[in-house]
Amino acid sequence: MPELPEVEVSRLGITPHAKGQTVTRIDVRQPKLRWPVPETIKNIEGQPITAIERRAKYLLLHTPVGYAIVHLGMSGSLRVLPKMAPPEKHDHVDLHLASGKLIRYNDPRRFGAWLWQEAGGEHPALSKLGPEPLTDAFDxxxxxxxxxxxxxxxxxxxxxxxxxxxxxxxxxxxxxxxxxxxxxxxxxxxxxxxxxxxxxxxxxxxxxxxxxxxxxxxxxxxxxxxxxxxxxxxxxxxxxxxxxxxxxxxxxxxxxxxxxxxxxxxxxx
Incomplete structure (x- = not known):
């Protein structure tokens, strides 16, 4: 929990606010999640978000130079908020957008993840996954x-x-x-x-x-x-x-x- 439907709902929720927007800054208040948040996550700054996809229970925030990989773990959630919204307990990552909004990641149990993959490669977390259940490949x-x-x-x-x-x-x-x-x-x-x-x-x-x-x-x-x-x-x-x-x-x-x-x-x- 959250499972595929919850992750897809999160994707649908943030896409109208984030797709096409440039990331002005990313704030990582707690880098110790399921895996340490890599320093390379900063590569998303200054980049436009060209697409937001879901692969299994991972969200992929695509930019021209690579993509951020977000996993909600057992208790994570994403919220779209005004840029001045003060962080609360368990608000670990903020993605600031040029629109003046931010995408905030909250995760009380810290079993989720924020990872980074350079363009042209596939992250190991995605390499051995089976087909998506809502596609024709799963029959x-x-x-x-x-x-x-x-x-x-x-x-x-x-x-x-x-x-x-x-x-x-x-x-x-x-x-x-x-x-x-x-x-x-x-x-x-x-x-x-x-x-x-x-x-x-x-x-x-x-x-x-x-x-x-x-x-x-x-x-x-x-x-x-x-x-x-x-x-x-x-x-x-x-x-x-x-x-x-x-x-x-x-x-x-x-x-x-x-x-x-x-x-x-x-x-x-």
């Missing part, structure tokens, strides 16, 4: 090929960024429930029909979450400070011990890969 045929012979449980499989990026814990729970697939099944046991349904469901769940502004459980807010509303759509995540919304059986909660997993033993097979 049932691809999923079946990757799953073939895999004994890894299907929930861990679809959360593996080398398989497909951005299917975080919340959305893996929801997608498997909607697809009626038991999260502890081996990935290699998926049938062609199940793979087709699972891919379609992952795309639909993520798309709906983005349209709802993401999911706010604890820390995440949109760039305007508002929460994400997908939490109201959750069917099983965080609801172990409660009735299944389909059959009314009690939902079961277990740990898979140290992540909270909730499912219905009757509906999911």
């Amino acid at each position: 049932a045929e691809y999923l079946l090929v990757k799953a073939n012979g895999k004994r890894t449980v299907v929930k861990s499989f679809i959360m593996d960024n080398a398989v497909v990026v951005g299917v975080g814990n919340i959305y893996a729970n929801e997608s498997l429930f909607t697809s009626r697939i038991h999260p502890q099944r081996p990935a290699g046991s998926l049938t062609a029909k199940e793979a087709d349904l699972l891919v379609a469901t992952i795309k639909a769940v993520l798309d709906t979450a983005i349209k709802q502004g993401g999911t706010t459980l604890k820390d995440f807010t949109q760039t305007d400070g508002k929460p994400g509303y997908f939490a109201q759509e959750l069917q099983v995540y965080g609801k172990d011990g409660k009735p299944c919304p389909v059959c009314s059986e009690t939902l079961k909660g277990v740990k898979i890969g140290q992540r909270a997993t909730v499912f219905c033993e009757k509906c999911q097979v």
